[in-house]
């Protein structure tokens with residue numbers, strides 16, 4: 532339990548999560564269990580002692596030095612996911628945890644190329660994730676969307692193969708997949724490499740987002756917006772380096788999906804208090820708070836909310852505004868948004884006077 536006196540109010544606050552890599556919710560214990568069940572060899576622990584035990588791997592996750600250092604473990608980790616049922620269990624466990632943290636709507640990333648390149652069919656991945664989404668909605672009323680992410684360290688041709696597979700299966704037109712995103716190593720892989728696929732997505736009415744301004748400078752954000760027509764920016768913390776761009780993002784109400792604990796673990800900032808939360812609030816930048824890869828970064832969404840509260844001491848009114856902005860920036864329909872907004876209003880009424 533975190534130390535903030537607002538803990539129960541933050542717990543009860545109706546939340547939307549927009550920045551969650553489902554493969555990043557694979558805990559070391561599940562990783563070892565699936566490696567054994569599926570007979571997937573893990574790296575030799577004489578070469579990398581992190582793989583000697585669950586606790587050794589957990590300990591290693593405390594010391595990432597950069598995004599690329601983390602990605603090395605992230606891609607090894609997901610190699611244990613083989614069957615549709617593995618993907619279903621992974622996503623169902625994430626939804627259970629998100630529900631317990633007060634998430635009512637989640638938009639989750641998946642990395643199809645990381646699976647197809649090791650022989651796991653795109654259809655297998657989506658079948659498992661969709662089954663979990665259905666169960667989460669039936670059991671808890673937790674609505675969700677899938678966002679197909681392209682790995683930016685791979686070519687645009689490779690991204691297009693993944694994209695065309697989803698198009699051919701009708702996954703964008705039938706709503707199985709709501710949108711596309713861009714993740715993996717940022718610096719040296721600017722968004723415009725993928726402009727053709729993003730342009731096609733825009734023409735087809737497919738929603739678009741991209742990681743930008745995590746390790747890359749503010750120009751990555753500007754290029755994602757102008758050359759890939761992204762409607763959201765994932766991370767976006769380096770927006771503060773370009774005052775004009777920041778004002779534009781505020782004016783255009785572009786949602787920035789922040790991930791505080793991730794930014795500290797990957798050393799983008801040294802502490803949560805160094806993130807531009809106060810600046811974004813003062814300038815009217817719309818943002819949500821998210822967990823990114825919770826099994827790797829030491830916390831799920833509520834831990835991230837609490838970390839922000841401990842660092843910035845926000846008021847209930849400010850949290851209400853953040854929650855409303857997160858709903859407005861979601862990709863669910865207007866009916867669902869209305870329901871979510873009314874729950875935030877009920878929350879504000881219930882907790883008024885607490886702080």
Ligand SMILES: Nc1ncnc2[nH]cnc12
Pocket residue numbers: 552555598605714715716742745793823824
């Ligand atoms: N924080 C992050 N940045 C870029 N790519 C990712 N893939 C998973 N987590 C990521």
Ligand SMILES: [Zn+2]
Pocket residue numbers: 550552714742765823
């Ligand atoms: Zn991310």
